[in-house]
Amino acid sequence: MYQDVILDHYKHPHGRGLRDGDAEVHHVNPTCGDEITLRVRLDGDTVADVSYEGQGCSISQASASVLNELLVGKDIAEASRVQEAFLELMQSKGQLTPDDAMEELLEDAVAFAGVSKYPARVKCALLSWMAWKDATGQAREEKTA
Amino acid sequence: MYQDVILDHYKHPHGRGLRDGDAEVHHVNPTCGDEITLRVRLDGDTVADVSYEGQGCSISQASASVLNELLVGKDIAEASRVQEAFLELMQSKGQLTPDDAMEELLEDAVAFAGVSKYPARVKCALLSWMAWKDATGQAREEKTA
């Protein structure tokens, strides 16, 4: 479960800290107390920045760092595809071996495949990704409103 | 459990029917619906009559018949000794082998020893005896009041 990639992200998180954003959300995993505050800044259709702060286990922390690395700079449609692929992987209960296309899409996030075998930890891995989806939705509404 | 003595009393009950009395009680065994209405007539310190009517299983019917046979004509103190001996026997869970003294006291009622092994039936056997005790108490209060 604790792949080196995960530990690296945990010890050296990417893009941690709160910066300007178009929308901010606060998500909590009530059963274990993991929390994240996450902001998304959009630049047209591009994810210009994802900044975050929170407390939680290595899985939730590393997952937020990987998210930042993967999604920042992508256009929203592409980022959403990555988000969906990650969701699919995490809900696979360890039954899914990522194919080439998925590996390409998910990059470092593939390292979380092992986590999907641990139902109690899947929520930790998904925390930031659900927060990102929520925040991005809000940010787009802001912009179009 | 169904000793011949018991079956005899069930088929040919002694003293069944309601006659004059100094006190009347109505007892019910709620779990199985057995019922008895029982009257006691005292003559000084003597149990002059025990009359009864009721519905119930062979054990409760036979036991009322035996009661009538045993107690009518005895003085109250002696009758109470019989009642207590019967209670003891019925609560013995089949562990008590009546000794000579008890056999002499209980006469036909000794046949109920086997019933004491069946917790669900003990209440049936005791129904009339508890009613008698209750009615006798009331009758004495009447008289002394």
Place this chain on the structure above:
Amino acid sequence: MTHPRPVLPGLLDTEAVRKDFPVLDREIHDGKRLVYLDNAATSQKPRQVIDALSGYYERHNANVHRGVHVLAEEATALYEGARDKVAAFVNAPSRNEVIFTKNASESLNLVANMLGWADEPYKVDERTEIVITEMEHHSNIVPWQLLAQRTGAKLKWFGLTDEGRLDLSAIDEVITERTKIVSFTLVSNILGTHNPVEAIVRRAQEVGALVCIDASQAAPHMTLDVQALQADFVAFTGHKMCGPTGIGVLWGRQELLEDLPPFLGGGEMIETVSMHSSTYAPAPHKFEAGTPPVAQAVGLGAAVDYLSAIGMDAIAAHEHAITGYALERLSAIPGLRFIGPESVEDRGAAISFALGDIHPHDVGQVLDELGIAVRVGHHCARPVCLRYGIPATTRASFYLYSTPAEVDALADGLEHVRNFFG
């Protein structure tokens, strides 16, 4: 005594089935083989269920949910897996509609209490009516009496016909615009009657009342489809369907389970707790306070697997044949009077009767001496006894392992009882 036994269509291979049930080998009273005809009270348990329980305790036991260690994950997967099995067994639209309780009685009390504490439109109060029937088990009477007492609601009920069926002739006066909930049994445990769900549900829906079905005597014996029933709640109990004691089920429609308030409070049913206030987990957990009956759920899952492998339709056909045969044999006994439907149509596998004026206690006791286990008493349905003016009944009830030979033993035993007290 021998009796030329007719060929009965639809019987299971009971020789094979009976091998699964250790207790059926038991001899009582000096070598008499047990003839167990008390299945409406509780069923016996197959080896598969007993082993599932032992296996759980020997290898996987842990408390469920939130654990990160292997045993806790295994126990959680087994417990939630049992929920999946039960959901499939009753064709629930969602696994989250299956609540594990301790028995059917708790399931029914849960419904009554949810409604007692609910807000509108569900709230039961002094302006509303509750409808049950005269043939309910005490567990589907007393919770509603308590609710009525505590809220001021009026308790009404359907009476019974002389044939032991629901008297629905005045259905429009019994179920009215004031009715908030109609709760009734699918199959009576004392009369054996199988009730007409559709007519009742239709009327309840007309007036916007909720429907709660007590399926305690149905789930063990036939295909139960909560969607086809169109009820809002369905309750049943594990121990009557080859499962362990200590577990019951309440199925409820998802929207209702979301809207209605919790009942028991405690661990597992919360989302977040502070000293000042708490929020509750989504159903089914909202209604499962404290450590759940983990091993019992696993055992119930094994029971459901066992029953499904044989097939609920096959079990129903078997019992239909056995019950028909029993009705035929018993009706030939002089002085025997059925309490409940005399024909096998729309009836379950429990048969109540009176034998002349021999008290049921005596009938049961003498049968017991022959190794035959029946139940005697009011079967937790005393209003039925009152209705038919009897103190109690003798009840024989069958299950998938019951055989025609056991019916013969019963019939012969009853002849013996008659002679004994004759």
Place this chain on the structure above:
Amino acid sequence: MTHPRPVLPGLLDTEAVRKDFPVLDREIHDGKRLVYLDNAATSQKPRQVIDALSGYYERHNANVHRGVHVLAEEATALYEGARDKVAAFVNAPSRNEVIFTKNASESLNLVANMLGWADEPYKVDERTEIVITEMEHHSNIVPWQLLAQRTGAKLKWFGLTDEGRLDLSAIDEVITERTKIVSFTLVSNILGTHNPVEAIVRRAQEVGALVCIDASQAAPHMTLDVQALQADFVAFTGHKMCGPTGIGVLWGRQELLEDLPPFLGGGEMIETVSMHSSTYAPAPHKFEAGTPPVAQAVGLGAAVDYLSAIGMDAIAAHEHAITGYALERLSAIPGLRFIGPESVEDRGAAISFALGDIHPHDVGQVLDELGIAVRVGHHCARPVCLRYGIPATTRASFYLYSTPAEVDALADGLEHVRNFFG
């Protein structure tokens, strides 16, 4: 890593004890022997208990009470015999004071609901106060929050000291003349604290308040004497004391059980039922609606026999020694901070801690990979986490089969965790 282990006085012969527990032989994650330190969540089960369950289902299974057949009589005797055993185990003045529930949570909800529906002098309403503590398990918080919401009563509580003990300094302001009930835990499942019963009971008696003690974490580990406690109600749960899941106990004083109203309605708890009204059986049956957890009671009886044969004082001494040793070894780990009393005095065998800023989930997961089962989270006592400003703790908890070698494995495992995330 080796550590010179001191001689620990009072240890049980764990080599013999462990042979009774099949699961302790289990290997996980490719051949790692299970080190089970999650006993505060649930205990493992000895062979004796597992066999009692199987034996019950294989030979004696029937529904209890009122049956006249052999199996029904045996099942009833076994079920009621289990009540006798539990009554003796807690030194209850009468067996009729022992109510079987489904778990401790139901026991506590039962008390709360009896008081909610009671008449004076017990009635809880808007003029009255309920007192609990900040270290309660959610199962001793939420029922009282619900009661307070539904009756308008005020919920108050004792706070905690920095050392993880009850702050009783303002006891006279917390428990007042308005207090109707004080409910608190004898031993905390998260902090390990053993609370001073006497001081609280004395004050409660002064003001005429009832006292309910949650003994879920005490009954498994020490001699429990309900008379010595001088409480009015004592709740505990079977699965934490070598018994099966699906059974709990509420002991209550006889007069109270007689005076207070029933909670769940249904079969078994009634005296007589008509459609118009019902009367209730005397306690304990009044509070046991529906088919009880028969097999589970038999299993709990076997558990009580098992524990008594070893001796509760011997078990307490063993755990005292193990806990003391664990506190000593863990305190030597850099960055480890205890959440709860740091000394072995007045404390149970559950030890919560934080390890630097490594999240408990990670601690638990890495320990699990070593075969060590601990629990991580808020342990159904979230107010304690809030109080100490932590999201969760890691908790190791011991029982009669725990060994010094397992403590060593834990300590070594925690060093490994530190290095892993270091």
